[in-house]
Amino acid sequence: MKAISKAQAQSFDPHQLRNALGSFATGVTIITANDVDPDTYVGVTANSFNSVSLDPPLVLWNLAKKARSLPAYQSSEYFAVNVLASDQTELANRFATQQPGKFNDVDFELGVGGIPLLAGCAAHFQCKRSLSYEGGDHVIFVGEVLQFDDFNRPGLVFYKGKFAVSRPYPQIDQSETGGFVDDYLHYLLLMAAYRFEENFCPIIEQNGLNHYEWRVLAMLSDRAGRNLADLAQNTPTSQPEIEKVLEKMVRTNLIERKGDVDSGYYLTGDGNLKAVQLLAAAKAHEADTLSVLGTTEAQSLKESLKMLLKNIS
Numbered sequence: 001m002k003a004i005s006k007a008q009a010q011s012f013d014p015h016q017l018r019n020a021l022g023s024f025a026t027g028v029t030i031i032t033a034n035d036v037d038p039d040t041y042v043g044v045t046a047n048s049f050n051s052v053s054l055d056p057p058l059v060l061w062n063l064a065k066k067a068r069s070l071p072a073y074q075s076s077e078y079f080a081v082n083v084l085a086s087d088q089t090e091l092a093n094r095f096a097t098q099q100p101g102k103f104n105d106v107d108f109e110l111g112v113g114g115i116p117l118l119a120g121c122a123a124h125f126q127c128k129r130s131l132s133y134e135g136g137d138h139v140i141f142v143g144e145v146l147q148f149d150d151f152n153r154p155g156l157v158f159y160k161g162k163f164a165v166s167r168p169y170p171q172i173d174q175s176e177t178g179g180f181v182d183d184y185l186h187y188l189l190l191m192a193a194y195r196f197e198e199n200f201c202p203i204i205e206q207n208g209l210n211h212y213e214w215r216v217l218a219m220l221s222d223r224a225g226r227n228l229a230d231l232a233q234n235t236p237t238s239q240p241e242i243e244k245v246l247e248k249m250v251r252t253n254l255i256e257r258k259g260d261v262d263s264g265y266y267l268t269g270d271g272n273l274k275a276v277q278l279l280a281a282a283k284a285h286e287a288d289t290l291s292v293l294g295t296t297e298a299q300s301l302k303e304s305l306k307m308l309l310k311n312i313s
């Protein structure tokens, strides 16, 4: 490998160097400690945290020399590493600023040496500061882990300058899948849609509707006044079919048209009531189905499907 001399290193574009370093995905922590003033605390968002040794148990992190809280970390005997959970981006942003009162309205308890341990984290490591080193424009702190808690929550990730969530690398168990078909996107989408629909079908039927009628109700509940062309374009069937559906829904007093053929449709009082009930049932069914994935994974699945729909013409 080619060695990089000091002269070359100095010619680096700092922006490019920062970008390249950002391709190393890390977790996100908030390191807390006692401030120089008694009974006050400091906290800094840091992704430089890392493990050093298991025996003895040592960890490290580093802090910019220009950080306002540097004197506090240099004088505090203890520090705590609060490993942030995937839903704590707000906290990460708050502790990445220099604003006063970072701890206002933040839920925490006190650990070893009176150091704040933030609520809702993925893990806590309570440490005794053992060494510190100069590291260029940063100071490297090494601490001995005195106590730790693992709350088994998914951790927040920082990658390429943005917060992210981690997902296990997909493992395809060939003993569970029958080969190509069982792993093919088209089949997976079709089967998931079929099973999802199959479970919600009885609820739609109990309300005296078919699938297209339910979709029209939901679409008009989202945005009133959509016309035939708009409703047909957003329903997976032909325009003549949707025309028949709309005629029936007008007859059964679920929707009404205000004006001529090209004008929009609106929910009637009955239609609105049915839509409200069915939307609540649909949300409950969706939450129940997605509960096996967990919140982050479920949201990410929806985002991926939206992205696919946007890009497949």
Ligand SMILES: Cc1cc2nc3c(=O)[nH]c(=O)nc-3n(C[C@H](O)[C@H](O)[C@H](O)COP(=O)(O)O)c2cc1C
Pocket (backbone or CB within 6 Å): 028, 043, 044, 045, 046, 047, 048, 049, 062, 063, 064, 066, 067, 068, 069, 070, 092, 095, 096, 097, 098, 099, 158
């Ligand atoms: C994701 C993320 C990671 C960060 N990691 C570090 C770090 O490891 N070391 C550091 O000095 N600053 C880091 N920062 C910046 C500090 O959080 C920020 O400069 C903070 O304002 C310092 O607070 P203080 O000046 O009140 O001490 C990070 C910021 C973000 C958003």
